[in-house]
Amino acid sequence: MLPAPRFTAFNPPRRILMGPGPSDVYPEVLAAQSRPTVGHLDPLFVGMMDELKSLIQYAFQTKNEMTMAVSAPGSAGMETCFVNLVEPGEKVIVCRNGVFGERMRQNVERMGAIAVLVDNEWGTPVDPAAVEAALKANPDAKFLAFVHAETSTGALSDAKTLCALAKQYGCLSIVDAVTSLGGVELRVDEWGIDAIYSGSQKCLSCVPGLSPVSFSPAAVEKLKNRKTPVQSWFLDQSLVMAYWTSAGGKRSYHHTAPVNALYALHESLRLLAEEGLENAWQRHHEMHLVLRAGLEKLGLNFVVAEDYRLPQLNTVYIPEGVDDAAVRTRLLKDYNLEIGAGLGALAGKAWRIGLMGFGARRENVALCLKALEEVLN
Amino acid sequence: MLPAPRFTAFNPPRRILMGPGPSDVYPEVLAAQSRPTVGHLDPLFVGMMDELKSLIQYAFQTKNEMTMAVSAPGSAGMETCFVNLVEPGEKVIVCRNGVFGERMRQNVERMGAIAVLVDNEWGTPVDPAAVEAALKANPDAKFLAFVHAETSTGALSDAKTLCALAKQYGCLSIVDAVTSLGGVELRVDEWGIDAIYSGSQKCLSCVPGLSPVSFSPAAVEKLKNRKTPVQSWFLDQSLVMAYWTSAGGKRSYHHTAPVNALYALHESLRLLAEEGLENAWQRHHEMHLVLRAGLEKLGLNFVVAEDYRLPQLNTVYIPEGVDDAAVRTRLLKDYNLEIGAGLGALAGKAWRIGLMGFGARRENVALCLKALEEVLN
Numbered sequence: 001m002l003p004a005p006r007f008t009a010f011n012p013p014r015r016i017l018m019g020p021g022p023s024d025v026y027p028e029v030l031a032a033q034s035r036p037t038v039g040h041l042d043p044l045f046v047g048m049m050d051e052l053k054s055l056i057q058y059a060f061q062t063k064n065e066m067t068m069a070v071s072a073p074g075s076a077g078m079e080t081c082f083v084n085l086v087e088p089g090e091k092v093i094v095c096r097n098g099v100f101g102e103r104m105r106q107n108v109e110r111m112g113a114i115a116v117l118v119d120n121e122w123g124t125p126v127d128p129a130a131v132e133a134a135l136k137a138n139p140d141a142k143f144l145a146f147v148h149a150e151t152s153t154g155a156l157s158d159a160k161t162l163c164a165l166a167k168q169y170g171c172l173s174i175v176d177a178v179t180s181l182g183g184v185e186l187r188v189d190e191w192g193i194d195a196i197y198s199g200s201q202k203c204l205s206c207v208p209g210l211s212p213v214s215f216s217p218a219a220v221e222k223l224k225n226r227k228t229p230v231q232s233w234f235l236d237q238s239l240v241m242a243y244w245t246s247a248g249g250k251r252s253y254h255h256t257a258p259v260n261a262l263y264a265l266h267e268s269l270r271l272l273a274e275e276g277l278e279n280a281w282q283r284h285h286e287m288h289l290v291l292r293a294g295l296e297k298l299g300l301n302f303v304v305a306e307d308y309r310l311p312q313l314n315t316v317y318i319p320e321g322v323d324d325a326a327v328r329t330r331l332l333k334d335y336n337l338e339i340g341a342g343l344g345a346l347a348g349k350a351w352r353i354g355l356m357g358f359g360a361r362r363e364n365v366a367l368c369l370k371a372l373e374e375v376l377n
Numbered sequence: 378m379l380p381a382p383r384f385t386a387f388n389p390p391r392r393i394l395m396g397p398g399p400s401d402v403y404p405e406v407l408a409a410q411s412r413p414t415v416g417h418l419d420p421l422f423v424g425m426m427d428e429l430k431s432l433i434q435y436a437f438q439t440k441n442e443m444t445m446a447v448s449a450p451g452s453a454g455m456e457t458c459f460v461n462l463v464e465p466g467e468k469v470i471v472c473r474n475g476v477f478g479e480r481m482r483q484n485v486e487r488m489g490a491i492a493v494l495v496d497n498e499w500g501t502p503v504d505p506a507a508v509e510a511a512l513k514a515n516p517d518a519k520f521l522a523f524v525h526a527e528t529s530t531g532a533l534s535d536a537k538t539l540c541a542l543a544k545q546y547g548c549l550s551i552v553d554a555v556t557s558l559g560g561v562e563l564r565v566d567e568w569g570i571d572a573i574y575s576g577s578q579k580c581l582s583c584v585p586g587l588s589p590v591s592f593s594p595a596a597v598e599k600l601k602n603r604k605t606p607v608q609s610w611f612l613d614q615s616l617v618m619a620y621w622t623s624a625g626g627k628r629s630y631h632h633t634a635p636v637n638a639l640y641a642l643h644e645s646l647r648l649l650a651e652e653g654l655e656n657a658w659q660r661h662h663e664m665h666l667v668l669r670a671g672l673e674k675l676g677l678n679f680v681v682a683e684d685y686r687l688p689q690l691n692t693v694y695i696p697e698g699v700d701d702a703a704v705r706t707r708l709l710k711d712y713n714l715e716i717g718a719g720l721g722a723l724a725g726k727a728w729r730i731g732l733m734g735f736g737a738r739r740e741n742v743a744l745c746l747k748a749l750e751e752v753l754n
Contacts, residue, residue, distance in 0.1 A: 012412050
């Protein structure tokens with residue numbers, strides 16, 4: 001026998017999470033998650049899942065029947081949208097203005113579909129004119145895919161305009177709302193979004209590991225008319241929906257649901273519904289204004305122009321001569337405060353300060369500003 | 378705006394989970410899971426991940442470097458093994474003696490590989506002679522895939538013999554250990570298993586949602602020599618390992634880890650290491666003997682012959698004239714006791730009584746036997 005390792009229980013400190021996610025989790029969500037595990041086909045549990053579905057619909061502002069939480073993180077939500085809708089050989093216009101647009105390209109190409117790239121500079125939003133040019137130049141494109149809120153830069157794209165363009169040119173839209181959901185305006189039905197995915201660990205302030213997704217009737221139609229099977233058994237939404245729908249009174253087992261994580265998501269979305277979506281959007285905006293004023297006072301410059309700056313993800317340039325890692329380490333060690341490093345093209349050049357969900361509070365903003373002031377001076 | 382639904386917090390009852398999983402979760406695991414969320418790149422968190430990796434290695438009895446937990450349930454663990462190792466057009470011998478062997482076939486075929494089926498009757502183990510015949514008849518086969526402990530029937534297959542056969546005929550072995558890990562003898566290195574996956578929610582008594590996996594050096598070699606990219610970005614183990622390895626001191630972000638669920642897995646494996654694997658196997662065996670004696674006294678007959686019966690999953694025929702659903706509903710409503718329904722070919726014909734991990738205790742066995750006695754009489 002290989003010997004048994006001996007470790008003590010892991011006791012993490014109470015960090016204040018102001019990076020790009022995971023965000024500070026509501027205490028109520030942590031409590032909900034630790035309630036006793038029940039079976040994934042327990043009638044009480046499937047009742048909770050019905051509530052959860054309508055809570056996800058509310059957060060997305062959609063009546064889409066095919067709405068659920070993928071039992072895996074946002075990256076799996078992204079993959080769920082692509083592998084269910086796109087078939088090998090089909091053309092997808094992929095907008096790339098940060099890390100997550102690039103990840104979309106990888107998804108599209110790995111599954112044997114064709115990605116037509118629309119590139120925009122990091123820190124800027126997706127340009128609708130460039131998208132329209134690509135749609136015109138590619139009349140055989142079937143999808144337009146873009147990131148609503150780029151977590152790697154903090155730029156917000158105009159999802160409403162982009163989805164209208166997709167519709168105009170006969171494309172289905174696939175939208176990454178990992179960082180936007182709950183933090184800025186997002187209206188799936190009104191804007192005509194066809195497939196959308198998000199993550200539990202950003203503005204929902206739930207534990208990381210789940211990805212709410214939703215598909216419009218047009219997307220469902222596309223899914224139903226596939227000529228090839230979905231390449232992933234685990235992510236095949238036609239199979240998963242048989243578990244998420246109690247139509248006919250019977251749910252079919254697909255995989256064992258992450259029961260406790262779903263308790264947590266239910267609670268976080270319940271808190272969001274209690275606050276009201278518009279109030280949550282407003283709160284993120286107000287906290288951003290306070291943070292912005294303070295950061296500017298410290299002489300820090302934003303990467304993203306004000307017009308399309310995300311309130312929940314503030315990317316600022318690291319001042320000349322300042323040691324990136326040393327500052328973040330001091331914030332973590334001395335203040336238990338986590339802010340995010342730059343990602344991709346912004347690695348070593350910027351910090352990402354998150355104000356997400358439960359994290360978007362005055363006490364967090366104040367702490368962050370004071371700690372930065374002390375560490376930078 | 379679509380109106381906000383109003384729900385109260387979900388307060389599940391304290392069930393006693395004696396179905397096929399999720400199993401009763403250790404109270405310590407629920408407590409660990411509700412500790413404060415920290416960042417997925419927090420140095421304290423990645424330290425915990427190093428411990429977690431060595432705990433998974435211990436549970437699997439392996440020194441495999443490529444050992445980790447997939448951030449999704451066991452079904453995703455299955456898919457991880459297939460999509461990373463198998464390339465389109467390659468031949469896999471798939472043993473099918475229950476639901477999960479059939480799921481393996483679906484995985485293989487959806488990814489464009491070829492499944493050669495070896496069928497054995499439900500409730501019996503995989504027959505090594507039939508496997509050897511298939512290996513002889515298919516010299517171009519590159520993989521042998523089978524389920525160690527079939528959760529749908531309760532039959533245990535001889536993984537040691539099957540993996541030796543795979544090696545003899547130049548195949549890599551892919552083994553489903555979702556229900557076996559922690560409940561019965563399993564020795565990855567000694568038996569020469571090349572790729573293995575399990576689930577958190579069976580004999581580990583952790584919350585559902587994670588899948589420990591491990592790849593032998595030969596499997597890693599195959600992965601490295603792929604001619605095509607892994608079809609799934611999310612499950613691409615070469616990318617994921619850059620996050621699970623701190624070699625060089627730097628971890629690369631792949632996806633946001635399910636932080637709190639990993640706390641839970643760390644704690645459940647820590648408890649297993651504390652008890653000792655062999656003691657845990659012995660406990661499952663002893664509890665099975667007590668349960669078996671009681672079930673036989675009640676006149677219930679096992680589906681699986683004694684020689685290859687899983688101690689942790691006891692499948693018994695539903696007596697003639699007894700209403701399957703009514704009995705399970707009464708057990709749940711009156712006793713808060715969950716036992717499992719039959720699955721696939723055994724639906725409506727059998728019950729599955731789990732004795733998994735923390736659930737394999739005298740008090741659970743006693744309750745189950747008394748409750749069944751009262752409900753059946």
